[in-house]
Amino acid sequence: MSGFRRLLETVDDLIVERPAVVVLAFLVVTGGFAVGLGNVSTEAGTSQFTEDLPAQRAFEASNEKFTPSFAPDTGTTQLIQSNRNVLAKPSLLRMLEAQQRLEERPSLRVVSTTSAASTVATTLDPNATSTDAQVRTVEEATPGEIDAAVRRAASNRSFRNRLSDDFNRPAARATGTVAVVQHEVPAGVSTDAGADTASPLASLQQRSQPVVDSVGGDIRVFGSGIISAEFENVIFDSLIVVLPASITLILLFLVVAYRDPIDLLLGVLALGVTLVWTFGFMGLAGISFSQILIAVPPLLLAVGIDFGIHSVNRYREERVEGRAVGPAMSRASRQLLVAFFIVTGTTVAGFASNVTSGLAPVREFGVVAAVGITFTFLIFGGLLPATKVLTDRVRERRGVPQFSQRPLGLSGSVLGAVPALGMAVARRGPALFLALVVVLSVGSGVYGLGVDTTFSEEDFLPPEDTPPYLEDLPEPFRPSEYTATRDVNYLDEEFTAAQGETVTVYVEGPMTRDYALESFDRAARNPPDSFVTDGREAEVQSIRTVVRAHANESASFRRLVDRNDVDDDGVPDDNLEEVYDALFDSAAGDEARRYLTEDRRAARVVYTTEAGASQEAVATDAGDVADRYRFEAIATGEVVVFQEVSDVILASAIRSLVLALSATAVFLVLVYYGLEGTPTLGLLNLVPIVLTVTLLAGSMRALDLPFNALTATILSITIGLGTDYSAHVVHRFADEYDGTGGVFDPLEAAVRGTGGALTGSMLTTTTGIGVLVLAITPILGQFGALTALSVLYSYLTAVLVTPSLVVVWDRARPPGAPLADRPGRSGAGDGDAGTR
Structure with missing residues (x-):
């Protein structure tokens, strides 16, 4: 030393x-x-923690491969409305007017809007396809006609999912509803855009709030951009x-x-x-x-x-x-x-x-x-x-x-006690x-x-309720007003029927093999407890479900499927390349491309999970289901990534x-x-x-x-x-x-x-x-x-x-064994106490 x-x-x-x-x-x-x-710059959000994880890479690959190459990127904004009855005529009109004003602002790049109010209007008049027409339809309808339309629309599951859990069909009453606004954003912005407040989607959502506020105080804007901000x-x-x-x-x-x-x-x-x-x-x-x-x-x-x-x-x-x-x-x-x-x-x-x-x-x-x-x-x-x-x-x-x-x-000092x-x-x-x-x-x-x-x-995220001692602080120490946690908790508590997550199984391999679609069917049978079931099968969306749906709508395609269904179980086994070509060339082609790549080398399968299932249970079950495939498959999605x-x-x-x-x-x-x-x-x-x-x-x-x-x-x-x-x-x-x-x-x-x-x-x-x-x-x-x-x-x-x-x-220690001498030990290097 x-x-x-x-x-x-x-x-x-x-x-x-x-x-x-x-x-x-x-x-x-x-x-x-x-x-x-x-x-020095800042970075926030959860995306920074998910980078380079296998599940996240699979999620990104899935999103990239199953998004049409020349389609504009989109992002969604939710409009949350809550009052004594969101299905009453005044409430329906406020929601439709909010949708209308958002659509009228070119800078907000609104592609489409959907809501329970829209469904009620089209139930009243199937020809009311535009928001303007839907506003007129609801304005002209009597409260009794509106209640009847609500009861008829309630047979539609998507309509019910847009309403809070306290929806009462006979009384045509609910205290909460969620509408969805689809924005077109500049190319290259991912589906989870909003990981940065500088993202276009975050800006669109923040600029949407004043427009929504102009129709009344019971509608608020919520979305990934608000969370990111x-x-x-x-x-x-x-x-x-x-x-x-x-x-x-x-x-x-x-x-x-x-x-x-x-x-x-x-x-x-x-x-x-x-x-x-x-x-x-x-x-x-x-x-x-x-x-x-x-x-x-x-x-x-x-x-x-x-x-x-x-x-x-x-x-x-x-x-x-x-x-x-x-x-x-x-x-x-x-x-x-x-x-x-x-x-x-x-x-x-x-x-x-x-x-x-x-x-x-x-x-x-x-x-x-x-x-x-x-x-x-x-x-x-x-x-x-x-x-x-x-x-x-x-x-x-x-x-x-x-x-x-x-x-x-x-x-004797206090600090020495x-x-x-x-x-x-x-x-x-x-x-x-x-x-x-x-x-x-x-x-x-x-x-x-x-x-x-x-x-x-x-x-x-900040807590739902800011502590009073923080709210009482003077500027500039008083924190901003935060709403994201409040809205997240509200959606979780009041919309449990619609809050089930989805998990994606990303599958790679030759999807033209005879056993490809059969493998998809077997994976969906006897699903784990955390998955939503339809009979003995999981509720799932995949190329297999697109084939089945189009076969029900097209007689010629159904004959093609039947000719190549060797074991007569409704799943084609032979000539899958021909089946895919016919499907991609049909009206269901765009839907098919959401689940199967053009080169037939990758597919994605989307499962719906139970609303109350834990994150750990969903991720474990998703991994088990992925193991059922005869191809290389990995479970992904936000729940799995987290x-x-x-x-x-x-x-x-x-x-x-x-x-x-x-x-x-x-x-x-x-x-x-x-x-x-x-x-x-x-x-x-x-x-x-x-x-x-x-x-x-x-x-x-x-x-x-x-x-x-x-x-x-x-x-x-x-x-x-x-x-x-x-x-x-x-x-x-x-x-x-x-x-x-x-x-x-x-x-x-x-x-x-x-x-x-x-x-x-x-x-x-x-x-x-x-x-x-x-x-x-x-x-x-x-x-x-x-x-x-x-x-x-x-x-x-x-x-x-x-x-x-x-x-x-x-x-x-051995008695009398000293430690090694070194500079700084007591008695060494004291110097002259009287010198500087």
Whole structure:
């Protein structure tokens, strides 16, 4: 480790002897990163999590292959109407007038509109094919005629599906209805356009709302574009609420921690530089700021606060013993740079383990967080001490008073109370205490195995009801008005009969084989419970159903099918190429192309699922049905894709946890072997973190907090952040311990010297990150709560469990065995206390 020692001495000399040069260098680099701030863009929604997944690729291939090449792209908007009776004449007219006004606006590119009101009008007059004619028809009809038309139209399933579940056919009454507006959008926009507020569909939907509002207040616009707009808005709204609250709380605690305005200013400056470097890196690297990255600034603030408090506190310990600025900072920085290096290495390992995730946003989170923590180490290990040396020397020359030089956590202080409890336990019964800790850890870990895993759009949407404390905030902190969750919940609750999802089986292979259509029929028989059934078969749409439907309508085509139906079961077996050619050349050709490609090499089969079926059940059953085909087939669709994301989330969480633990263990063993000659200290450092992870897993299940796209990172993050607390205690103990004078004096010095700073750091970190519970989206609130909880657990295990671990470790060592000497150990390199 001689190279490391030389590097440590070089850095220390620069900080103490040439602090102005160090500060200038950091300012130059900051200017370079500031250039990247203007390139930071935002990205929102769920599409970023589904990229590159097999089910998503199959979904995209299915949409691409079964959309006519020269057909315009389309998108749909829903018009939700709710009142005492949406089937009354005034309500029907308002809906038809809304459709009419939308159609009259060329800029809204409306292709068609359909509604229950349209069906009632055409039931009254089959010749009323235009919206204008339908308005006149309803205007001229009496309420009794309208009620009769509603009862006749109710035999149509699609009409019933457009009405809420409380539809009463005899009374011709319902409290809700949904109309569909079809827009033509520029070519190249996919069916899920709306993943970005800049998409044409999102713009069309947003511009449709004022038009709809002009006919009355009981109709509202809903669609993917509205959801996407709220995805984007919630990022800004969350940041503008969370960051000021976080900064305010942090400042309050920093005032208590530093108790000196200049030290406070230096700490805040260092935090600001950290954020500039991190966001500048994102801009230069082309990484978009997504919802999951909202968690990065509070995490960096948390680690930066910890480093800042430890740096100033350790320096003050030396100053109160009478050492001058230079020797005091030299002694403090040599010791803390090692501790910061250990903390940074383990924290980076914890964050960087997320790069193994199968989800791109989680990988980006791991990269940005790891780079940000590295920047934090550089800034608080170099810039902050250098500015502290500069300002203190200026203060001494100018006679500026020091407001406080007393370190945190001295004996008798409030902040030192909890660490003192850990020492008391270590003196009286460390082995028994550790045995109880093991039982608690195992029990919590086993219980935590039942944590749920979820992924849905609702995770990223704001709650249906904005909390009153947010609505009462002044501008610009008051959040926007959000409606998407309200409308999603309304549709789920009031239209259950129509809310069943569909899943698609994408089939590849020669569809002209004799057994092709027979394979489709066999796959549809005896469907799983989550599929809607029609007798003993699944409710399905495929090339097979198109063949059957056209055979019922065309006598000539029916004869062709019969001639090639060898086993007389209604499914053609021979000459399928001829059957397909005849079908594609008929009036049913466009419908056939929705389910079979022109080259007859791929097909899609669409199954309807039960409204109440769980996402996991649907995805599992869809996979089982896909396995029934004699061709290569894969289940896809939104439900399947989202379930695949859930599976990837769980796998990523486990993989990241194992990788983070392994990397951290190896790193700590190597570092303590190199620095102290005792690798077991590295494992000692790791034990509190393992305990924290098991406690956190059990708490997640107890609090009903699932693994989702963001909280899946929490276990590896816990390792990264949590090691910080135990590392400071273990490293300070190693610095004080010589192996000859007993374990309690150096342990007491370590706990007393770091305990107060750790307590202050814990309080600022838990509150600084905990304010994420104020974020508009539930997923961020859950992440904030869990991160704050993990920091609290890390602190408690570090100050309560580590002392007992150290005592047991010392008893197992050969008597009188010292640790390796190194720079920064007590008694080494003090220098002249009277020089600067």
